[in-house]
Amino acid sequence: MEHQSHTPTHAHDENAPHAEVVQHYTEAEIKHHVKIYMGVFMALLALTLATVTVSYFTFDFSTTVVVALAIASLKAALVAAYFMHLMSEKKLVYLIMLFTVVFFIGLMLLPLLTQSNGVEY
């Protein structure tokens, strides 16, 4: 196993209080992050209000669905990109998510099978 190649001293250093850590953020960077978080917060609240407001207008049903899902997807993207730090993640995380998205889309399309098979529902 990979981690066994570490010498005991190294393993100890790894978890020591002032050892080198994963993130190398400076104080200024963290403060900049906080500003972005507040901006995203405002955007999410605005989009939530927008989706409720739009729901009171009467469009045809498919337009309503598309608008509601588009706003929800935009909100989800903001949460994932900024709060979940997906803007700057390691390759492996993107790879896991890519697999997940592919299978998720498959799941969402699964109901179509009931139609193409002519299953009476």
Next chain:
Amino acid sequence: MEIPYTVSARKDTGLYNGKLGIWLFLASEVMLFGALFSSYILIRVLHPGWTKEHLNVPLGLFNTAVLIASSVTIVLAWASLMLKKYNKFRMYLAITILCGATFMIVKSFEYREKFTHGHWPSFNNFYALYFTLTGLHALHVLCGMAVMTYLLFFGRKMWEKQPQRLANRIEVTGLFWHFVDLVWIFLFPILYLL
């Protein structure tokens, strides 16, 4: 036995182990909720007898705002730890837990209102989906609150010995909490608005 890579990243993955673990877990969570969303589409689109039931939109809107706010406070808790401000971290974590509790209280009022009108999950397809989806989601909120409460009261020892390890735990907890928020972002429109 010492758990490896709780602080620094493994060379091959580029991640500390907790982060890789939570992303794999979230991948499985996407599929769990995905199966239920897929059921929603199936029943909603292909079933002729779908009836749209009325839910309390202002309460749903309020809960959406509460969850979004709690997503912000958990990242602020993480940022406070990175700035070595432990008390501020505890404050933000406590606010996050309170937001979760607020969400659950509002949800329980909504549930009770439905039950008093005889709207149980067995009432029709809408309520079956509503209670399954929001119930599973509420369970996730409770689990997130349990983890955060533990870290709030038992985090100090780790903070003194391994501050970055605690910050990583908070980051991982945050990733889960954002996912719970993300699920609600979709549940709100499909159940309350459409």
